[in-house]
Amino acid sequence: xxxxxxxxxxxxxxxxxxxxxxxxxxxxxxxxxxxxxxxxxxxxxxxxxxxxxxxxxxxxxxxxxxxxxxxxxxxxxxxxxxxxxxxxxxxxxxxxxxxxxxxxxxxxxxxxx
Amino acid sequence: xxxxxxxxxxxxxxxxxxxxxxxxxxxxxxxxxxxxxxxxxxxxxxxxxxxxxxxxxxxxxxxxxxxxxxxxxxxxxxxxxxxxxxxxxxxxxxxxxxxxxxxxxxxxxxxxxxxxxxxxxxxxxxxxxxxxxxxxxxxxxxxxxxxxxxxxxxxxxxxxxxxxxxxxxxxxxxxxxxxxxxxxxxxxxxxxxxxxxxxxxxxxxxxxxxxxxxxxxxxxxxxxxxxxxxxxxxxxxxxxxxxxxxxxxxxxxxxxxxxxxxxxxxxxxxxxxxxxxxxxxxxxxxxxxxxxxxxxxxxxxxxxxxxxxxxxxxxxxxxxxxxxxxxxxxxxxxxxxxxxxxxxxxxxxxxxxxxxxxxxxxxxxxxxxxxxxxxxxxxxxxxxxxxxxxxxxxxxxxxxxxxxxxxxxxxxxxxxxxxxxxxxxxxxxxxxxxxxxxxxxxxxxxxxxxxxxxxxxxxxxxxxxxxxxxxxxxxxxxxxxxxxxxxxxxx
Numbered sequence: 001x002x003x004x005x006x007x008x009x010x011x012x013x014x015x016x017x018x019x020x021x022x023x024x025x026x027x028x029x030x031x032x033x034x035x036x037x038x039x040x041x042x043x044x045x046x047x048x049x050x051x052x053x054x055x056x057x058x059x060x061x062x063x064x065x066x067x068x069x070x071x072x073x074x075x076x077x078x079x080x081x082x083x084x085x086x087x088x089x090x091x092x093x094x095x096x097x098x099x100x101x102x103x104x105x106x107x108x109x110x111x112x113x
Numbered sequence: 114x115x116x117x118x119x120x121x122x123x124x125x126x127x128x129x130x131x132x133x134x135x136x137x138x139x140x141x142x143x144x145x146x147x148x149x150x151x152x153x154x155x156x157x158x159x160x161x162x163x164x165x166x167x168x169x170x171x172x173x174x175x176x177x178x179x180x181x182x183x184x185x186x187x188x189x190x191x192x193x194x195x196x197x198x199x200x201x202x203x204x205x206x207x208x209x210x211x212x213x214x215x216x217x218x219x220x221x222x223x224x225x226x227x228x229x230x231x232x233x234x235x236x237x238x239x240x241x242x243x244x245x246x247x248x249x250x251x252x253x254x255x256x257x258x259x260x261x262x263x264x265x266x267x268x269x270x271x272x273x274x275x276x277x278x279x280x281x282x283x284x285x286x287x288x289x290x291x292x293x294x295x296x297x298x299x300x301x302x303x304x305x306x307x308x309x310x311x312x313x314x315x316x317x318x319x320x321x322x323x324x325x326x327x328x329x330x331x332x333x334x335x336x337x338x339x340x341x342x343x344x345x346x347x348x349x350x351x352x353x354x355x356x357x358x359x360x361x362x363x364x365x366x367x368x369x370x371x372x373x374x375x376x377x378x379x380x381x382x383x384x385x386x387x388x389x390x391x392x393x394x395x396x397x398x399x400x401x402x403x404x405x406x407x408x409x410x411x412x413x414x415x416x417x418x419x420x421x422x423x424x425x426x427x428x429x430x431x432x433x434x435x436x437x438x439x440x441x442x443x444x445x446x447x448x449x450x451x452x453x454x455x456x457x458x459x460x461x462x463x464x465x466x467x468x469x470x471x472x473x474x475x476x477x478x479x480x481x482x483x484x485x486x487x488x489x490x491x492x493x494x495x496x497x498x499x500x501x502x503x504x505x506x507x508x509x510x511x512x513x514x515x516x517x518x519x520x521x522x523x524x525x526x527x528x529x530x531x532x533x534x535x536x537x538x539x540x541x542x543x544x545x546x547x548x549x550x551x552x553x554x555x556x557x558x559x560x561x562x563x564x565x566x567x568x569x570x571x572x573x574x575x576x577x578x579x580x581x582x583x584x585x586x587x588x589x590x591x592x593x594x595x596x597x598x599x600x601x602x603x604x
Binding site: 017020026029033036037040043044047070073076077080083084087088091092094095098099107111 | 246249250253257260261264269270272273275276279280283284287290291294297298
C-alpha cells in the first residue's frame with residue numbers, strides 16, 4: 001500500500017472521466033468533470049508530501065517540511081476549477097432556458113430542428 | 114522600459130478588460146478596446162524589433178529570480194507569435210462594433226469586449242511565459258473567455274456548442290495539468306529552461322513517457338488535431354461572427370505554438386520520439402486531417418462550418434510539417450501558422466460582412482453577392498486564392514516550404530497530399546465564388562459592408578498578398594526560430 005494515494009487518484013480520475021462520457025445529464029457530466037479535476041489535485045498534494053515532514057510552517061521544533069509549492073499550485077487550480085464550474089453551470093441554466101431540457105440526447109434532437 | 118515589455122504585453126489587456134466597465138455605452142467600450150489592442154500591438158512590435166536586433170529578453174515577475182520565480186522569456190519564436198496574435202486582435206477589433214450590431218443586443222456588447230480582452234490576455238500569456246504552470250493558468254484564462262464568447266452567439270445552438278467545448282477543453286487542460294504534475298515530480302521545477310536541462314538526467318523513462326503523453330494529448334485537444342477536433346465546427350459556426358474570426362485566426366495557432374515550444378524547446382524532439390512516436394503520429398494524423406476535413410468541408414452548406422472544417426485541414430498541414438521532423442519542416446509549420454492566421458482571418462471577416470448584410474452564413478445567402486458587395490467578395494476571392502496556395506499569396510509561401518521540406522526528407526506522399534488538399538480546397542471555395550458571381554433573380558442594389566469591416570478585411574487581404582511577395586519578415590523569423598529550436602537550446 002505504498003502508493004495508496006496514487007491508486008485513489010487513478011480510481012477517481014477514471015470514475016470522473018467515465019461519468020463525463022457516459023452520462024446524458026449535463027449536470028451529472030459536470031460532477032464527473034469535478035471528480036476528475038479533484039483527482040488531479042490529490043495527485044499534486046501527494047507529490048508534495050515528504051515522509052516524516054510537517055506542514056510547511058516555520059517552527060523551531062521541526063526540521064523537515066513538506067513541499068509547499070504544489071499546495072500553492074493547487075490553490076490556483078482550485079480557483080480555476082471553480083471558475084470553470086460556475087461558467088458551466090451558468091451555461092446549463094441558459095441551455096435549460098433555451099431547450100427546456102438538460103439531457104444530452106434531447107438537446108441533440110432539438111438542435112436539429 | 115524595454116525590459117518591462119514582456120510583462121506589459123500580458124498585463125495591459127488584462128487590466129484593460131475590467132477597465133472597460135468604466136464606460137457605459139458600448140461604442141465607448143469598443144473605442145477603448147481598440148486603443149488597448151493597438152497599444153498591445155505596439156508593444157509586440159517593439160518586442161519583435163528588440164529580439165531580432167539584440168536577442169532574447171527575460172523578465173523576472175516580482176523580482177524573484179528564475180527558477181524560483183515565474184520567468185517571462187521572449188525569444189525569436191515567441192516574439193513572432195506575439196506579433197501575430199496582437200496584430201490579428203488589433204485588426205479584428207476594428208470591425209467588431211459594426212459586426213456585433215445585428216448579432217448581439219446592445220446591453221450584452223460590453224461583455225463581448227471584456228471577454229475579448231481576457232481571451233487576448235490568455236493567448237499572449239501562453240506565448241510570453243517561460244513557466245509551464247503559468248501556461249496552464251493562461252490556457253484556462255483564454256479558454257474560459259472563449260467558452261463565454263461562443264455562448265454569446267445568436268442561436269441557441271451556441272450555448273450547446275459552448276458547453277461541449279467547455280467539457281472537452283477542460284479535459285484537455287486537465288491532461289496538460291497532469292502532465293506537468295508528473296514533470297514536476299520528476300524534476301522539481303516548472304521553469305521551462307530549467308526543465309529542459311533537468312529532463313536529460315531523469316532516469317524513470319516510463320513516467321517520463323506518461324508525462325509527455327498527457328501533455329501532448331492535452332495540447333492536441335486544444336489545437337483540434339484531427340481525432341480531437343470535435344468541438345471546433347460547432348464552436349466556430351455558432352459563435353458571433355467576429356469572435357469566430359478572432360478565434361480561428363489565433364486560438365489554435367497559440368496551441369500549436371505551445372506544442373512546438375514544449376516538444377522542441379523543452380522536452381527535445383529526440384527525447385520524446387525515443388519514448389513516444391509523436392512525429393510519426395503527427396505526420397499520419399496531419400495527412401488524414403488534410404484529406405478528411407477538406408472532403409467534409411466540401412459537403413457543408415453553412416460557410417462558417419465549411420471554413421471551420423477547412424481550419425482543421427490546415428492544422429493538418431502544420432502537423433505534417435512537424436511530422437516531417439526536419440528544420441525545414443518545422444519552418445514550414447511556423448510559416449503556415451503565421452500565414453494561415455491572415456488567410457482565415459480574412460475569410461471569416463468576409464463571412465462576417467455577409468452575415469451583417471444578409472443575416473445568414475448559409476451558402477445560398479452568397480448568391481449574387483459579387484455584384485451587391487463587390488469589395489467584400491473581391492477580398493474573399495483573394496483570401497481564397499491564398500488558402501488554395503496560388504503563387505504571390507501568403508498561402509503559397511508556406512505550402513512551398515512544406516513541399517520543399519517533404520522533398521528534402523524524401524516523403525513524396527506528403528507532396529502529393531499537399532497538392533490533393535489544395536485541389537479539394539479549390540473545389541469547396543469555388544462553390545462560394547461561383548454562387549457569389551452568378552446573377553440572382555431579384556436584382557438588389559449595391560449594399561456594401563460597413564466601412565470599418567471593409568478596412569479590416571482589406572488590411573488582412575493585403576497582408577496576405579504582402580507576405581506572399583515580401584517574405585523577409587516571415588521566412589527570416591521562422592528560419593531563426595526553427596534553427597534555435599532544432600539545435601535544442603530553448604533560449
